Amino acid sequence: xxxxxxxxxxxxxxxxxxxxxxxxxxxxxxxxxxxxxxxxxxxxxxxxxxxxxxxxxxxxxxxxxxxxxxxxxxxxxxxxxxxxxxxxxxxxxxxxxxxxxxxxxxxxxxxxxxxxxxxxxxxxxxxxxxxxxxxxxxxxxxxxxxxxxxxxxxxxxxxxxxxxxxxxxxxxxxxxxxxxxxxxxxxxxxxxxxxxxxxxxxxxxxxxxxxxxxxxxxxxxxxxxxxxxxxxxxxxxxxxxxxxxxxxxxxxxxxxxxxxxxxxxxxxxxxxxxxxxxxxxxxxxxxxxxxxxxxxxxxxxxxxxxxxxxxxxxxxxxxxxxxxxxxxxxxxxxxxxxxxxxxxxxxxxxxxxxxxxxxxxxxxxxxxxxxxxxxxxxxxxxxxxxxxxxxxxxxxxxxxxxxxxxxxxxxxxxxxxxxxxxxxxxxxxxxxxxxxxxxxxxxxxxxxxxxxxxxxxxxxxxxxxxxxxxxxxxxxxxxxxxxxxxxxxxxxxxxxxxxxxxxxxxxxxxxxxxxxxx
Amino acid sequence: xxxxxxxxxxxxxxxxxxxxxxxxxxxxxxxxxxxxxxxxxxxxxxxxxxxxxxxxxxxxxxxxxxxxxxxxxxxxxxxxxxxxxxxxxxxxxxxxxxxxxxxxxxxxxxxxxxxxxxxxxxxxxxxxxxxxxxxxxxxxxxxxxxxxxxxxxxxxxxxxxxxxxxxxxxxxxxxxxxxxxxxxxxxxxxxxxxxxxxxxxxxxxxxxxxxxxxxxxxxxxxxxxxxxxxxxxxxxxxxxxxxxxxxxxxxxxxxxxxxxxxxxxxxxxxxxxxxxxxxxxxxxxxx
Numbered sequence: 001x002x003x004x005x006x007x008x009x010x011x012x013x014x015x016x017x018x019x020x021x022x023x024x025x026x027x028x029x030x031x032x033x034x035x036x037x038x039x040x041x042x043x044x045x046x047x048x049x050x051x052x053x054x055x056x057x058x059x060x061x062x063x064x065x066x067x068x069x070x071x072x073x074x075x076x077x078x079x080x081x082x083x084x085x086x087x088x089x090x091x092x093x094x095x096x097x098x099x100x101x102x103x104x105x106x107x108x109x110x111x112x113x114x115x116x117x118x119x120x121x122x123x124x125x126x127x128x129x130x131x132x133x134x135x136x137x138x139x140x141x142x143x144x145x146x147x148x149x150x151x152x153x154x155x156x157x158x159x160x161x162x163x164x165x166x167x168x169x170x171x172x173x174x175x176x177x178x179x180x181x182x183x184x185x186x187x188x189x190x191x192x193x194x195x196x197x198x199x200x201x202x203x204x205x206x207x208x209x210x211x212x213x214x215x216x217x218x219x220x221x222x223x224x225x226x227x228x229x230x231x232x233x234x235x236x237x238x239x240x241x242x243x244x245x246x247x248x249x250x251x252x253x254x255x256x257x258x259x260x261x262x263x264x265x266x267x268x269x270x271x272x273x274x275x276x277x278x279x280x281x282x283x284x285x286x287x288x289x290x291x292x293x294x295x296x297x298x299x300x301x302x303x304x305x306x307x308x309x310x311x312x313x314x315x316x317x318x319x320x321x322x323x324x325x326x327x328x329x330x331x332x333x334x335x336x337x338x339x340x341x342x343x344x345x346x347x348x349x350x351x352x353x354x355x356x357x358x359x360x361x362x363x364x365x366x367x368x369x370x371x372x373x374x375x376x377x378x379x380x381x382x383x384x385x386x387x388x389x390x391x392x393x394x395x396x397x398x399x400x401x402x403x404x405x406x407x408x409x410x411x412x413x414x415x416x417x418x419x420x421x422x423x424x425x426x427x428x429x430x431x432x433x434x435x436x437x438x439x440x441x442x443x444x445x446x447x448x449x450x451x452x453x454x455x456x457x458x459x460x461x462x463x464x465x466x467x468x469x470x471x472x473x474x475x476x477x478x479x480x481x482x483x484x485x486x487x488x489x490x491x492x493x494x495x496x497x498x499x500x501x502x503x504x505x506x507x508x509x510x511x512x513x514x515x516x517x518x
Numbered sequence: 519x520x521x522x523x524x525x526x527x528x529x530x531x532x533x534x535x536x537x538x539x540x541x542x543x544x545x546x547x548x549x550x551x552x553x554x555x556x557x558x559x560x561x562x563x564x565x566x567x568x569x570x571x572x573x574x575x576x577x578x579x580x581x582x583x584x585x586x587x588x589x590x591x592x593x594x595x596x597x598x599x600x601x602x603x604x605x606x607x608x609x610x611x612x613x614x615x616x617x618x619x620x621x622x623x624x625x626x627x628x629x630x631x632x633x634x635x636x637x638x639x640x641x642x643x644x645x646x647x648x649x650x651x652x653x654x655x656x657x658x659x660x661x662x663x664x665x666x667x668x669x670x671x672x673x674x675x676x677x678x679x680x681x682x683x684x685x686x687x688x689x690x691x692x693x694x695x696x697x698x699x700x701x702x703x704x705x706x707x708x709x710x711x712x713x714x715x716x717x718x719x720x721x722x723x724x725x726x727x728x729x730x731x732x733x734x735x736x737x738x739x740x741x742x743x744x745x746x747x748x749x750x751x752x753x754x755x756x757x758x759x760x761x762x763x764x765x766x767x768x769x770x771x772x773x774x775x776x777x778x779x780x781x782x783x784x785x786x787x788x789x790x791x792x793x794x795x796x797x798x799x800x801x802x803x804x805x
Contacts, residue, residue: 081665082780086689089778096774096781100741103781124637125805126784148663155664157787159594159603160635376689376778 083463084149084262088376090418095374102371104128105364106142110330112204132359134331135207135352136200136341138177142325145175149261149375152468174470176477177329178213178237179254180247181443189444192251194244196343198328207352208243215255220438222487225502232487234438234478244346252443252450256311257477260467262460263426264309265373268318269410269419270430272306278405278429289402289492291431294454296446308430311475312445313454319369332359373416377424377459383517391514394507399496403455405429427458427518436490439474451491462516482515483508595619598802605791606630622796627655631791634802638784641805643734649747650794651728652676660735660743661787670733670745670770673715679729682715683745683770689778698755699767706755706763710770721754721764729753741782742772
């Protein structure tokens with residue numbers, strides 16, 4: 001993987017600069033030149049710099065001081081790297097073995113066929129190793145992309161030697177994957193003819209990886225109403241060294257980072273009607289915000305159901321989401337997706353895969369899915385109360401809460417009683433919103449357009465840097481702080497973003513403190 | 519006479535002539551790159567891009583982790599087939615026959631000690647003399663994926679060694695259990711609150727009591743973390759009702775509450791940190 005800050009892109013930014021400034025007149029030439037220089041310098045500096053670890057926030061937890069808390073939530077050891085990985089606080093005893101079994105599958109390292117014994121010998125007597133990786137894949141375990149149930153890779157112990165075993169070892173870079181596609185005659189999404197719907201940038205030995213995922217950084221410069229400048233960077237993905245010839249020239253690329261996995265079972269249990277009630281597809285109330293449910297077909301039942309998972313809410317259930325991840329990201333087949341992850345016509349790939357029957361049993365898929373359904377969202381943490389109240393007020397006043405809906409409630413009669421009638425505070429409506437051209441990937445997905453994204457839940461936001469070691473926000477991980485994420489908002493959220501630009505420094509700071517407490 | 523006390527009195531060895539530890543040298547070059555990047559400015563922008571290559575994006579780890587050649591960090595040695603790395607000011611000296619590893623330079627139980635890098639295991643056991651004389655303390659901790667998952671503290675005072683443990687599986691602080699054994703039989707079970715400790719004493723109330731023993735750590739099938747200390751020589755526990763019972767093994771065990779718990783499966787590192795000057799590790803087994 002590589003990054004490059006090209007001066008050309010910086011010049012391109014003049015357009016972005018204008019867009020983002022919106023509030024003041026076009027900048028003078030001198031100011032523009034300064035911005036370009038600033039952007040380049042910052043870009044370079046950023047490129048040669050690695051993260052410095054952020055001190056963990058030390059606020060005294062004050063249980064009960066904030067927000068009513070659902071039975072399913074408790075305060076996990078605040079500031080712990082494990083903060084996303086606890087089971088629901090109302091988990092019944094009999095579910096614990098299933099959670100552990102699911103966690104084991106989540107942590108399992110998949111290895112090539114015939115390598116299991118050697119790997120176990122190398123990794124240790126209790127290592128979780130299974131054969132069936134690939135032939136094409138992006139990573140070797142769920143854990144490898146959702147480390148500690150967040151969005152990152154396991155950090156390497158600085159004391160420990162890197163295992164250097166070639167192409168089936170991770171690069172050490174933050175995990176992302178690249179979705180591919182073409183727009184069909186009816187506007188529908190078609191897989192890229194040679195490489196399919198997702199670039200698998202790793203492959204078993206003897207098979208060339210489909211290509212190298214790389215990107216350029218696009219810089220965007222702007223300033224707050226009070227004159228404070230800012231620089232934003234966004235990756236523009238590309239595929240280097242494509243193994244089987246160039247990609248179709250019209251290919252749409254969509255870079256995705258892994259979302260955090262907290263509270264997903266609760267989100268899955270929110271009734272469809274509750275989501276529909278939040279939707280306003282025609283913007284009947286005229287507030288400029290027109291969220292809509294992403295209706296998708298549930299292949300299990302054939303029914304039209306709300307999509308809830310993935311950055312475009314294209315997956316209706318965790319079971320399907322997980323079965324898709326198994327096949328597309330790891331190359332592990334299930335009864336849901338029994339075919340190996342080989343693009344049509346990829347004979348080399350098909351020749352390598354000798355699997356007969358699903359590599360993960362239905363029971364195991366159930367356990368894995370239970371695990372992803374039963375992770376507890378960390379409860380909000382306390383802090384300076386006046387500041388938090390001011391931040392929460394700003395969150396509402398700026399219009400954030402219109403999409404980042406603070407509270408939802410699960411329905412009755414869930415198959416797992418611990419998910420029944422729970423109050424949750426996800427700060428999401430699970431609806432699709434047009435987020436404007438800056439965030440667009442121009443790759444429609446199901447019913448979601450190239451500009452639409454699911455409102456990202458904000459619970460656990462303040463613990464992300466602890467759990468994942470860094471903060472990467474938005475679908476492609478371009479934002480390195482909540483502030484950057486807000487500054488990228490456009491489309492239906494343009495008014496909220498502009499209000500944020502106009503807000504006083506104190507209100508902005510309070511808002512960020514509030515977000516950090518979630 | 520215990521051979522260990524001899525070792526404790528041995529003079530601190532000079533630290534091995536050292537290459538800088540990996541982490542430090544990486545930091546150095548990083549800082550250099552940063553200042554260079556800033557100083558170069560626009561004119562050199564393109565030249566600097568070369569340095570940028572192979573890095574995914576800012577804020578991310580380098581695409582190529584260190585090569586194995588660099589790994590022979592001088593502060594790590596092999597003992598019992600496992601890599602042991604010095605922490606803080608500690609120095610490591612393996613015996614010539616490979617039977618023992620002397621860990622010296624131990625002044626601060628928050629900092630100085632040895633990290634034992636393990637494969638993925640559910641059990642680790644060690645024989646040696648990690649419990650120190652009066653006035654010293656030991657901090658043992660288990661790690662998984664770079665996160666400390668539980669710890670054992672042994673605080674040695676005149677006539678008593680106080681053992682305590684912390685566990686992180688629960689989402690809220692929980693009591694833990696002290697299980698007392700003598701000659702293979704459970705002779706008592708105590709409930710300890712967070713921060714409470716278990717006093718190990720001389721059954722004859724001797725003031726010169728110097729507990730010593732082997733230690734182990736494991737994760738049981740329900741996911742509870744358990745520290746064990748096998749005590750050599752005379753040892754007893756003073757119960758809350760004032761009685762003392764003879765013990766030769768104690769276990770400090772996490773109680774999995776299930777509710778809001780974190781499902782630990784394996785661990786991959788054990789650290790022993792101590793202020794006792796030096797200790798010796800001998801046999802080590804994993805499972």
